[in-house]
Amino acid sequence: MELHELQTPSLVLDVGRVRRNAARMAERVQRLGADLRPHVKTHKCVEVARLQTAGHRGGITVSTLAEARVFAAQGINDITYAVPIEPGKFDEAVELARACERFALITDDASVPGPLGEAARRGGVTFDVFLKVDCGYHRCGVEPHLPEARAIPRLIRDSPGLRFAGILTHAGHSYHARSHAELLDIARHERDSMRDFAAELRAEGLEVPVVSIGSTPTVTQVDHLEGVDEVRPGNYIFFDAFQAALGSCAFDDCALTVLAAVTHRDRTRRKIILDAGAVALSKDRGAVEFDEMCGYGRVLDLEGRDLGLRVESLSQEHGAMCVPDEKLFDSLCVGARVRVLANHSCLTAAQHSHYHVLESGRIVDRWKIHRGW
Amino acid sequence: MELHELQTPSLVLDVGRVRRNAARMAERVQRLGADLRPHVKTHKCVEVARLQTAGHRGGITVSTLAEARVFAAQGINDITYAVPIEPGKFDEAVELARACERFALITDDASVPGPLGEAARRGGVTFDVFLKVDCGYHRCGVEPHLPEARAIPRLIRDSPGLRFAGILTHAGHSYHARSHAELLDIARHERDSMRDFAAELRAEGLEVPVVSIGSTPTVTQVDHLEGVDEVRPGNYIFFDAFQAALGSCAFDDCALTVLAAVTHRDRTRRKIILDAGAVALSKDRGAVEFDEMCGYGRVLDLEGRDLGLRVESLSQEHGAMCVPDEKLFDSLCVGARVRVLANHSCLTAAQHSHYHVLESGRIVDRWKIHRGW
Numbered sequence: 001m002e003l004h005e006l007q008t009p010s011l012v013l014d015v016g017r018v019r020r021n022a023a024r025m026a027e028r029v030q031r032l033g034a035d036l037r038p039h040v041k042t043h044k045c046v047e048v049a050r051l052q053t054a055g056h057r058g059g060i061t062v063s064t065l066a067e068a069r070v071f072a073a074q075g076i077n078d079i080t081y082a083v084p085i086e087p088g089k090f091d092e093a094v095e096l097a098r099a100c101e102r103f104a105l106i107t108d109d110a111s112v113p114g115p116l117g118e119a120a121r122r123g124g125v126t127f128d129v130f131l132k133v134d135c136g137y138h139r140c141g142v143e144p145h146l147p148e149a150r151a152i153p154r155l156i157r158d159s160p161g162l163r164f165a166g167i168l169t170h171a172g173h174s175y176h177a178r179s180h181a182e183l184l185d186i187a188r189h190e191r192d193s194m195r196d197f198a199a200e201l202r203a204e205g206l207e208v209p210v211v212s213i214g215s216t217p218t219v220t221q222v223d224h225l226e227g228v229d230e231v232r233p234g235n236y237i238f239f240d241a242f243q244a245a246l247g248s249c250a251f252d253d254c255a256l257t258v259l260a261a262v263t264h265r266d267r268t269r270r271k272i273i274l275d276a277g278a279v280a281l282s283k284d285r286g287a288v289e290f291d292e293m294c295g296y297g298r299v300l301d302l303e304g305r306d307l308g309l310r311v312e313s314l315s316q317e318h319g320a321m322c323v324p325d326e327k328l329f330d331s332l333c334v335g336a337r338v339r340v341l342a343n344h345s346c347l348t349a350a351q352h353s354h355y356h357v358l359e360s361g362r363i364v365d366r367w368k369i370h371r372g373w
Numbered sequence: 374m375e376l377h378e379l380q381t382p383s384l385v386l387d388v389g390r391v392r393r394n395a396a397r398m399a400e401r402v403q404r405l406g407a408d409l410r411p412h413v414k415t416h417k418c419v420e421v422a423r424l425q426t427a428g429h430r431g432g433i434t435v436s437t438l439a440e441a442r443v444f445a446a447q448g449i450n451d452i453t454y455a456v457p458i459e460p461g462k463f464d465e466a467v468e469l470a471r472a473c474e475r476f477a478l479i480t481d482d483a484s485v486p487g488p489l490g491e492a493a494r495r496g497g498v499t500f501d502v503f504l505k506v507d508c509g510y511h512r513c514g515v516e517p518h519l520p521e522a523r524a525i526p527r528l529i530r531d532s533p534g535l536r537f538a539g540i541l542t543h544a545g546h547s548y549h550a551r552s553h554a555e556l557l558d559i560a561r562h563e564r565d566s567m568r569d570f571a572a573e574l575r576a577e578g579l580e581v582p583v584v585s586i587g588s589t590p591t592v593t594q595v596d597h598l599e600g601v602d603e604v605r606p607g608n609y610i611f612f613d614a615f616q617a618a619l620g621s622c623a624f625d626d627c628a629l630t631v632l633a634a635v636t637h638r639d640r641t642r643r644k645i646i647l648d649a650g651a652v653a654l655s656k657d658r659g660a661v662e663f664d665e666m667c668g669y670g671r672v673l674d675l676e677g678r679d680l681g682l683r684v685e686s687l688s689q690e691h692g693a694m695c696v697p698d699e700k701l702f703d704s705l706c707v708g709a710r711v712r713v714l715a716n717h718s719c720l721t722a723a724q725h726s727h728y729h730v731l732e733s734g735r736i737v738d739r740w741k742i743h744r745g746w
Contacts, residue, residue: 008461009746041689063690083648083690084636087708088381108637109707132637139691140637140646172688263457264481264505264513273513275456279723279744283656315545316414316719317436317456318512334482335460346689350652350724353745371652372726373382 001363003302004337006356008261009280012339013355017255018237022052025236032225037061037080039234042346045355046074047367052237061232065092070370072099080104084132084140087115094123104128104165108142113155113162120161128165129156133197135190137172144197153206166210169194174217176289180247187218195227220248240345241298245287256348257300257339262332270323272332276340277317282351286343297340311340374736376675377710379729381634382653385712386728390628391610395425398609405598410434410453412607415719418728419447420740425610434605438465443743445472453477457505457513460488467496477501477538481515486528486535493534501538502529508563510545517570526579539583542567547590549662553620560591568600593621613718614671618660629721630673630712635705643696645705649713650690655724659716670713684713
């Protein structure tokens with residue numbers, strides 16, 4: 001099928017770029033001496049995960065138990081669920097531990113290891129459990145200087161049914177870095193603070209099997225990975241306008257776009273409406289810290305060339321853009337097709353049921369996106 | 374099943390409130406002498422549509438052809454597709470015209486009636502086609518004073534395969550009204566400008582079968598509907614924090630919440646993380662014009678009482694809130710359940726596959742949400 005024959009809106013995946021992004025990151029992480037455990041939350045797709053883990057051990061990171069179930073059923077069964085586990089999910093986690101070769105959880109709360117260990121013993125499984133560490137993002141995790149940072153690993157180690165898997169962090173504040181120097185500082189701190197914290201725990205006699213770090217911006221920029229065992233970037237497989245603004249990639253590394261049709265044009269206001277609205281693109285505001293005018297996505301032609309336009313506002317099924325150039329306005333008649341390079345590929349992908357796989361200008365396949373929880 | 378036994382995050386629909394919202398709007402529109410053609414984009418759910426059309430003709434409005442296909446297959450087959458039709462969707466529209474008792478389209482572009490009529494003739498169907506009018510929102514539609522506003526109805530009327538269905542508008546700018554007086558002005562203008570424009574077209578010899586208007590804020594506030602044949606509100610069936618801020622409803626009319634669990638707590642920062650993130654709530658920023666601190670949703674307890682907290686920031690699977698009160702912080706341990714009343718119910722619903730139907734404190738059913746295009 002030709003690209004322009006797809007219904008609109010449709011999610012389009014440039015598989016050549018996915019392969020290139022996968023190969024580059026795999027090569028980089030290998031060269032830096034760590035294992036790659038990609039975060040599949042970005043794509044939620046078995047076919048993409050297979051491209052992504054080629055040449056690596058095959059372990060993945062997930063953000064939902066639904067992702068874990070789907071990937072485990074497809075034989076990708078060395079999984080870390082990288083959102084802190086809470087008691088309402090213990091039973092499902094037991095099922096997953098049975099289905100997986102290895103199913104690891106994370107916690108940063110002293111109330112969790114006891115009941116989690118009981119659930120594991122009742123279920124006849126053993127969980128690998130990481131301590132989630134806060135290296136400056138302050139979303140989840142415990143800061144290394146706090147007493148809990150020493151207490152929780154011991155609670156895990158001493159709980160039958162649990163194995164202390166190591167320490168894990170995510171420098172999500174890298175997304176808010178304002179310069180390359182600041183980003184590199186964050187990347188080094190993510191690495192060094194975890195290396196140092198592991199050394200302290202080890203000096204106190206605790207075995208720390210794995211030091212796990214990673215976000216796409218920090219893994220892309222970090223200068224070495226000594227002291228780190230594995231990295232868990234996710235977004236790099238598609239990249240997006242945000243990552244390009246941040247300097248993690250070039251615009252032509254971005255693999256995910258939404259094909260959209262012009263449904264309305266207002267010559268007086270030089271305004272054009274696309275049928276890609278908030279439900280097709282997500283309302284992620286993107287890199288507003290770098291580019292106040294970033295809107296909700298860059299508008300490209302069918303070949304992927306930037307038309308210099310942005311989707312400026314969204315309602316449920318409408319994306320609005322201003323087209324000052326008269327010739328360009330004239331070419332965008334009702335029914336014309338464009339591609340929108342969204343701000344945040346993880347959230348855009350999560351709006352859709354399938355990827356339409358683009359290769360050499362044609363749609364060659366359709367891959368399922370496993371949404372839900 | 375008890376509410377607290379649901380997995381998290383889950384979408385919860387208070388069906389008692391849905392019935393009350395449906396009955397109030399049906400009664401109001403009947404009293405004002407118009408037909409109710411609810412917009413099902415808010416819920417995308419057959420069971421909700423049946424509650425909503427009870428006592429009315431049963432016609433609905435849709436925002437996607439996927440909605441049209443599902444509702445038509447379930448016998449709800451008097452449908453207006455209220456996004457301007459573009460040529461890439463003509464063939465699907467022909468299929469829908471075959472499946473429906475009545476399938477109406479809208480256009481505001483002079484390039485559309487000719488080819489649309491040809492597609493209808495090739496397919497052996499006749500489309501009802503409305504002129505989409507811009508009554509001040511400036512999203513889609515043609516302004517009544519422009520020459521196209523007179524030309525397009527004639528192009529429709531004169532095209533074999535098409536029937537001119539009338540004029541249709543949506544005062545979406547009502548969502549940005551800053552006071553009750555301004556909202557009432559917009560509601561009156563939506564009604565009066567359409568009534569006057571219909572009169573002009575009729576004076577010129579054009580038959581205008583239907584004058585169709587409506588948004589939840591304007592239909593909720595308008596003082597009469599003389600000159601209007603049908604109204605198409607959608608959001609009123611659930612309402613949400615935005616509509617409550619706008620004065621369209623009370624907070625206890627809001628029927629849609631997301632059940633979420635506490636996954637992390639940071640005593641130092643008095644910060645709590647829920648497992649309802651951007652993928653569960655949507656990133657709609659809500660009524661920031663009225664309430665800069667509205668965040669991404671109000672946090673309620675399981676019984677629906679407002680805890681006075683807001684979800685302040687979102688990442689994919691994390692919702693963050695600040696809990697200054699120590700007693701409240703202590704009660705929100707890891708695993709505790711809360712409900713988030715989202716800013717914009719249409720976008721929140723579109724993130725989920727099902728509603729969990731809450732009645733008298735228990736989950737009594739599970740209704741499918743028909744997403745996609």
